[in-house]
Amino acid sequence: MKKKTSIVLILLMLSYYVCAKQIDINRFPSPQTVSLTLQPLVSAVPMTYWNDHPKTPKQWHDWVNTIAQFSLARLPELKQKFQVNSQPITLGGVSAFMISPKSITPENKNRILLHFHGGGYVLNPGEAGIDEAIMMAGYGNINVISIDYRMPPNAPFPAAIEDALSAYAALLEQYPASHIGVFGTSTGGGITLALMLKAKTLNLALPAAIVVGTPWTDLTNAGDTYVTNEGIDNVLVSYDGWLGDAAQLYAGKYDLKHPLISPLYGDVRNLPPTLLFTGTRDLFLSNTIRMHLKLKDVGVKADLIVFEGLSHAQYLMTVDAPETQRYFYES
Incomplete structure (x- = not known):
């Protein structure tokens, strides 16, 4: 009897797991508390490429270049709307x-x-990476320099951080640190934090403030919302998609918990004032909250x-949404 009961329990658990996975990749309705502008985006079906798994360097390059076309196609209209030149x-x-903005x-x-x-x-x-910089220049009426840092598969860690440091050190020769701000979303937020850690060890003056939007602070899959928001986040969807592959590709021979790869594991004492953003459905919600608490501590x-x-x-994906405006005006 016990054996039969155990088999039934196992089957029920497997059935629940399969059903849960099915539910996780289904569309969730947009809450009425989201702006009308963003509601269609919030409840949209995930882009199919979230679960792509390029293997060879050529496959990675082809995949990246295909996705880049979406961003590049958006740029002329974006530059026109915000009256900026690049x-x-x-x-x-x-x-x-x-x-550079018009004014x-x-x-x-x-x-x-x-x-x-x-x-x-x-x-x-x-240029596929400058849309956030365009909006910041336009909303803030300020010059913005967007760094085209090296990336894998050709240039894994530490190439991106070396580029960030070289660019920042050169900027310090042109501006006092008190007149510099550093910002970025997702990986851009992670690089911003890693740059602060590296600059601090070199005794470089740190900027007046930093803004890190939904930063990738932990490239391991630790953190509650890697699980609870899996399939609910309709942008990243799951660490088990291309995202986890990219983490390994970037880290290469280094530990994913290296503090310049996952700045959550670094010494964040004496970092500049920091503004962090995330969303309730964000796969990186825990990444952001944990970093916020560490900074406060x-x-x-x-x-x-x-x-x-x-x-x-998603605050970067519809330029006129109230959430988008709040991100740029708060920053």
Whole structure:
């Protein structure tokens, strides 16, 4: 009897697991507490490429270039809307783009923002990575430099951090640290935090403030919302998709918990004032919350804004949404 009961329990558990996995990849309705502008995006079906698994360097390059076309197609309209120009430049020997608005407010004449794009350390090469920088320049009426850091498979860690450091050190030769701000979303937030850790060890002056949107602070799959928001986040969807592959590709021979790969494991004492953003459906919600608590625990001035209903980085995906405006105006 006990054996029969055990088999029944196992079958029920397996049945529940399969059903749960089916539910996780289904569309969730948008809560009415999300802005009308973003509701269709919040309840949308995930993009099919979330579960792609490129294997060879060529497959990675082809996959990245295909996805980049979506971002590139959006740029002309985005530049027009925000009345900005973008010019390729080199900063500290690193490829970058200078994003300049049509008008700069008087208080921003001698200030500069340094931007790092998102994309799991593999996506958004070249101009495909400047959409957030365009919006920040337009909303903030300030010059923004967006760094086109090197990425795997050709250049795994520490290439991106080396580029970030070279660019930041060169910027310090042109501006006092008090006139510099650094920001980025997702991977861009992770690089921003890693840059602070590295600059601190080199005794470089740190910027006036940093903004990290839904930062990838832990490239392992630790953290509650890697589980609880799996399939609910309709952008990243699951660590078991391309995201986990990208983490391994980026880290290469290094431990995923290396503090310059996963800055959550670094010494964050004396970092500059930090503003963090995430959403209630974000796979990286725990990444962001854990970093916020760690900063607060060591006395860093840190504020956290959690957007209702948003999956990963959706505040960047519809330019006129109230959530989008809040991100840029709060920053």
